[in-house]
Amino acid sequence: MSAATTSPATAAAGASPRAARLTASLRHGALGKLLVLAVAAAVLVPLVNAKWASGVWPDALTVDLSGPFGDASTWIVDNRDSHWFFVYFLGHLSNGVVISVRAVYLCLLALGWTGVTALVTLVAWRVAGLRIAVTALLSLAVSGVLGMWVPTMQTIALMVVSVLVSIVVGAVLGLAGGLSDRMFRLLRPVLDTMQVLPAFAYLLPFVMVFGIGVPAALLATVIYAAPPMARLTALGLRGADAGVLEAVSSLGATGRQRLLTARLPLARKELLLGVNQTIMMALSMVVIASMIGAAGLGDRVYQALASVDVGSALAASIPIVLLAIVMDRTTAKAGERLGDGQGTGPAWLRGRFVWPAVAVVTALAVLAGRLAGSLIWPSGAVVDIAPPVNHFKEWMVDHLYSGIPVIGGTADWAAGFTSWVLNPLRDGLTALPWWGALLIVAALAWLIGTWRTALTATVALAVIGVLGVWVPSMNTLSQVLSALVVTLVVGIGVGVLAAGSARMEKILRPVLDVCQTMPQFVYLIPVVALFGVGRAPAAAAAVVYALPAVIRITTQGLRQVSPAAMESARSLGATRWQQLRQVQLPLAKPALLLAVNQGVVLVLAVVIIGGLVGGGALGYDVVTGLSKGDLGLGMIAGIAIVCLGLMLDRVTQPTDRRAGKGA
Amino acid sequence: MTRMRKRTTAVGATALTGAVLLALSGCGKADMTKQTSPFAAAAGTKTVTLSTQTWVGAQSNVAVAKYLLEHELGYQVDTVQVDETPAWDALSQGRVDAIMEDWGHPAQEKMYVDEKKTIVDGGDLGVDGHIGWWVPKYWADKHPDVLNWKNLNKYAKQLRTAESGNKGQLMDGSPSYVTNDKALVKNLKLDYEVVFAGSEAAQITQMQQFAKEKKPFLTYWYAPHWLFNQLPLEEVKLPKYTDECAEKGTKDPESIDCAYPTTPLKKFFNADFAKGDSPAAKFLKNFKWSVEDQNYVSELIADKHMSAEDAAASWVKKNRDVWQKWLPKK
Numbered sequence: 001m002s003a004a005t006t007s008p009a010t011a012a013a014g015a016s017p018r019a020a021r022l023t024a025s026l027r028h029g030a031l032g033k034l035l036v037l038a039v040a041a042a043v044l045v046p047l048v049n050a051k052w053a054s055g056v057w058p059d060a061l062t063v064d065l066s067g068p069f070g071d072a073s074t075w076i077v078d079n080r081d082s083h084w085f086f087v088y089f090l091g092h093l094s095n096g097v098v099i100s101v102r103a104v105y106l107c108l109l110a111l112g113w114t115g116v117t118a119l120v121t122l123v124a125w126r127v128a129g130l131r132i133a134v135t136a137l138l139s140l141a142v143s144g145v146l147g148m149w150v151p152t153m154q155t156i157a158l159m160v161v162s163v164l165v166s167i168v169v170g171a172v173l174g175l176a177g178g179l180s181d182r183m184f185r186l187l188r189p190v191l192d193t194m195q196v197l198p199a200f201a202y203l204l205p206f207v208m209v210f211g212i213g214v215p216a217a218l219l220a221t222v223i224y225a226a227p228p229m230a231r232l233t234a235l236g237l238r239g240a241d242a243g244v245l246e247a248v249s250s251l252g253a254t255g256r257q258r259l260l261t262a263r264l265p266l267a268r269k270e271l272l273l274g275v276n277q278t279i280m281m282a283l284s285m286v287v288i289a290s291m292i293g294a295a296g297l298g299d300r301v302y303q304a305l306a307s308v309d310v311g312s313a314l315a316a317s318i319p320i321v322l323l324a325i326v327m328d329r330t331t332a333k334a335g336e337r338l339g340d341g342q343g344t345g346p347a348w349l350r351g352r353f354v355w356p357a358v359a360v361v362t363a364l365a366v367l368a369g370r371l372a373g374s375l376i377w378p379s380g381a382v383v384d385i386a387p388p389v390n391h392f393k394e395w396m397v398d399h400l401y402s403g404i405p406v407i408g409g410t411a412d413w414a415a416g417f418t419s420w421v422l423n424p425l426r427d428g429l430t431a432l433p434w435w436g437a438l439l440i441v442a443a444l445a446w447l448i449g450t451w452r453t454a455l456t457a458t459v460a461l462a463v464i465g466v467l468g469v470w471v472p473s474m475n476t477l478s479q480v481l482s483a484l485v486v487t488l489v490v491g492i493g494v495g496v497l498a499a500g501s502a503r504m505e506k507i508l509r510p511v512l513d514v515c516q517t518m519p520q521f522v523y524l525i526p527v528v529a530l531f532g533v534g535r536a537p538a539a540a541a542a543v544v545y546a547l548p549a550v551i552r553i554t555t556q557g558l559r560q561v562s563p564a565a566m567e568s569a570r571s572l573g574a575t576r577w578q579q580l581r582q583v584q585l586p587l588a589k590p591a592l593l594l595a596v597n598q599g600v601v602l603v604l605a606v607v608i609i610g611g612l613v614g615g616g617a618l619g620y621d622v623v624t625g626l627s628k629g630d631l632g633l634g635m636i637a638g639i640a641i642v643c644l645g646l647m648l649d650r651v652t653q654p655t656d657r658r659a660g661k662g663a
Numbered sequence: 664m665t666r667m668r669k670r671t672t673a674v675g676a677t678a679l680t681g682a683v684l685l686a687l688s689g690c691g692k693a694d695m696t697k698q699t700s701p702f703a704a705a706a707g708t709k710t711v712t713l714s715t716q717t718w719v720g721a722q723s724n725v726a727v728a729k730y731l732l733e734h735e736l737g738y739q740v741d742t743v744q745v746d747e748t749p750a751w752d753a754l755s756q757g758r759v760d761a762i763m764e765d766w767g768h769p770a771q772e773k774m775y776v777d778e779k780k781t782i783v784d785g786g787d788l789g790v791d792g793h794i795g796w797w798v799p800k801y802w803a804d805k806h807p808d809v810l811n812w813k814n815l816n817k818y819a820k821q822l823r824t825a826e827s828g829n830k831g832q833l834m835d836g837s838p839s840y841v842t843n844d845k846a847l848v849k850n851l852k853l854d855y856e857v858v859f860a861g862s863e864a865a866q867i868t869q870m871q872q873f874a875k876e877k878k879p880f881l882t883y884w885y886a887p888h889w890l891f892n893q894l895p896l897e898e899v900k901l902p903k904y905t906d907e908c909a910e911k912g913t914k915d916p917e918s919i920d921c922a923y924p925t926t927p928l929k930k931f932f933n934a935d936f937a938k939g940d941s942p943a944a945k946f947l948k949n950f951k952w953s954v955e956d957q958n959y960v961s962e963l964i965a966d967k968h969m970s971a972e973d974a975a976a977s978w979v980k981k982n983r984d985v986w987q988k989w990l991p992k993k
């Protein structure tokens with residue numbers, strides 16, 4: 001339908017400049033679409049209004065799922081000790097997990113702090129170079145000094161197993177998706193749900209089945225961390241050079257040979273990127289998994305928060321951040337290096353006997369450690385950073401909370417933001433008749449996309465109504481929208497600055513790294529101390545979390561604008577501002593759209609954390625579901641969050657006509 | 664030929680993996696309740712697993728129990744942090760041996776203690792728990808009549824925040840806590856909005872922040888809690904708690920219009936653990952201390968930021984006569 005309305009306009013404006021053509025086609029197409037919607041509304045709204053005249057979603061159109069969810073959880077509790085599925089399948093799975101994690105953990109303990117440090121440093125040196133090896137060495141030393149050696153080893157043991165499982169699961173799914181179009185189409189919504197559904201919502205079913213502890217935590221981590229591997233594997237396989245494949249086939253290779261000798265090797269960069277992303281996702285689950293007893297660093301963070309001790313929480317978070325940075329850099333570097341045929345490091349690390357050499361040096365280090373007497377980090381070499389950090393936090397709060405001349409304190413900002421932005425937006429969205437909301441979403445999604453995207457967006461919103469969580473969802477939506485706007489304004493602004501100055505980017509990089517990998521739980525207390533309890537701190541937490549990705553994507557997008565275009569703009573005498581507005585930003589549009597998309601996803605990821613600082617609404621429901629063991633409440637709120645994400649994505653991401661796109 | 668062999672290897676590998684998985688977990692049935700933490704100490708040592716909840720009082724019980732079990736009885740103690748309702752589930756499955764402080768979970772008690780008999784009553788902790796509404800002492804001193812719910816509407820204006828809009832703010836805490844506050848506000852016709860802090864950490868931070876500025880506030884809170892030692896609070900009197908009111912409330916939670924009860928906090932044990940009659944089970948059954956004892960340890964942990972172990976050691980050193988009685992007779 002959209003094709004029919006847009007194409008004449010496009011043809012008529014064929015000769016005019018690109019921008020003018022675009023607006024013309026938009027105006028034309030938009031009018032047609034709006035007209036159709038207006039007619040539909042004129043017919044349907046009176047009907048609907050006559051039947052259920054109310055602002056909020058009518059009860060008659062809801063389905064109460066708490067019954068079935070309740071039955072499901074009772075069934076699990078009654079059958080988990082006797083039903084064959086638990087006894088012969090899940091039970092073995094659970095035991096397998098415990099045995100593998102224990103095996104890795106015992107190995108790490110046996111290597112001792114000297115052995116682990118030597119091994120990690122050498123491996124990093126070999127695959128990623130001296131600089132990263134030094135980073136790895138320092139990181140391990142820091143976690144020892146912070147008194148976190150044992151929890152760090154527990155977390156590493158968990159990470160090793162969960163990353164391996166995620167990679168296997170992801171690769172199998174990705175292989176299926178890469179080889180079969182139908183599987184690929186089937187897989188996409190599944191992977192989307194796995195990533196957007198808040199982990200809190202599915203922690204509870206895992207706890208019911210496996211009980212608290214490592215197996216449930218590890219499997220929940222896998223659900224969250226496997227999708228990037230699956231996506232990138234499928235992407236790599238599908239993107240393999242057709243010419244090469246044809247050549248291989250013409251040589252008489254069977255399907256399997258072709259896969260093993262051509263398609264997989266050609267996709268190895270994507271595969272490695274998949275591994276990298278999987279590691280990062282798994283690490284981001286460390287603290288959340290500790291809420292169901294996963295031990296390790298996450299547990300230390302969580303316990304410290306219970307006694308409102310930011311300093312101790314930070315001490316446990318720093319090793320998490322460092323682990324993430326080391327693993328990210330190592331795997332990313334290994335990916336870049338793939339195919340150049342040589343490792344790095346000193347001569348003895350490059351020859352044929354690399355791995356035996358690494359083994360020998362590690363063994364020597366283990367021996368040295370044993371002779372020195374301690375397998376875990378010597379307790380004398382531990383520094384307690386909690387008191388100074390807590391003092392600093394107190395000082396910061398004392399000086400920023402209120403009473404700063406002219407600009408006011410953070411408490412005043414929070415109150416202002418709540419009264420002037422969040423409240424009106426929430427009240428407006430709640431007061432909006434439900435059919436009005438559906439129409440607006442349909443119109444927005446259709447204007448920038450196709451009727452299919454409009455349909456998806458509208459249905460997603462309708463599902464929220466059907467689930468009976470319309471009001472809390474509108475409340476959450478108001479928080480998400482305002483946090484999103486702040487994130488985009490600040491993020492794109494900083495991104496533009498960083499794209500213009502290499503020094504700025506360099507300074508920003510470590511800050512962004514920390515913001516992205518620091519467990520969100522750590523800024524829970526500082527955020528409340530600065531902004532008070534309520535929706536404002538929830539929005540602040542979301543902005544902190546989503547900002548780095550938006551800044552990064554914007555910077556990269558602007559940087560990649562073709563230098564020729566910039567040069568010609570300069571030579572025409574355009575000012576810096578004109579260059580930015582008329583050349584750089586329009587050309588970087590795909591990157592900016594991606595930034596918006598990531599903003600949506602990441603802001604939504606913090607909705608739950610918002611529930612812990614007074615954000616209320618859906619986030620609070622999910623947390624309540626977990627802590628009260630109410631499967632229905634948590635799952636329904638979780639599904640509503642997924643629907644909000646889907647709706648926002650369709651409303652903000654222009655889609656080309658899907659014809660010929662395959663999926 | 665090669666293809667054939669490859670396929671056999673693939674099948675073989677799958678079968679082997681399955682066999683290994685089976686062999687690893689001891690063939691046949693896998694009893695999920697008999698599973699320990701991968702980080703537990705090696706076999707042969709005597710271990711006990713205790714559940715600790717997020718609030719500090721519960722951490723103090725566990726810290727002292729752990730200290731004594733390890734130093735006096737030679738056990739290795741694991742602690743697992745988990746919310747209350749999942750903790751009951753874990754207790755029934757044997758993942759956790761004991762919950763040291765329970766604030767009353769009638770539904771779970773009925774299901775696990777009465778019907779399934781997987782959990783047994785472990786006796787009183789010796790501490791009474793009480794939930795209520797509280798205001799800071801510095802404010803109550805100036806306006807003593809705020810301590811009766813009938814006068815609360817007079818003060819609603821002073822308690823307004825951006826979050827509560829035109830009404831006064833009544834701050835509630837973590838979603839895992841038992842609360843009737845929404846019903847109470849409605850049924851007592853109070854001009855207040857219940858604002859959920861979402862977690863105890865957030866709630867305490869907010870209270871400390873208010874106290875620093877000597878601002879008035881009204882909050883759902885509970886005793887015993889170490890925060891009372893640092894930030895004195897006065898309880899607001901609500902309509903008297905009666906059995907009829909409680910009964911009405913069980914039928915329809917929306918109808919509650921009286922105060923919260925005072926409950927003796929209890930311990931609960933996994934049935935197998937308690938039956939085993941081990942020194943650990945006897946010791947935990949005898950464990951009974953006072954509010955002052957608990958607050959002493961809690962304040963060291965939460966306010967002085969001492970590690971739970973050091974705080975427990977400090978209490979143990981000073982109170983030999985109290986804990987000597989807990990040790991099982993040899």
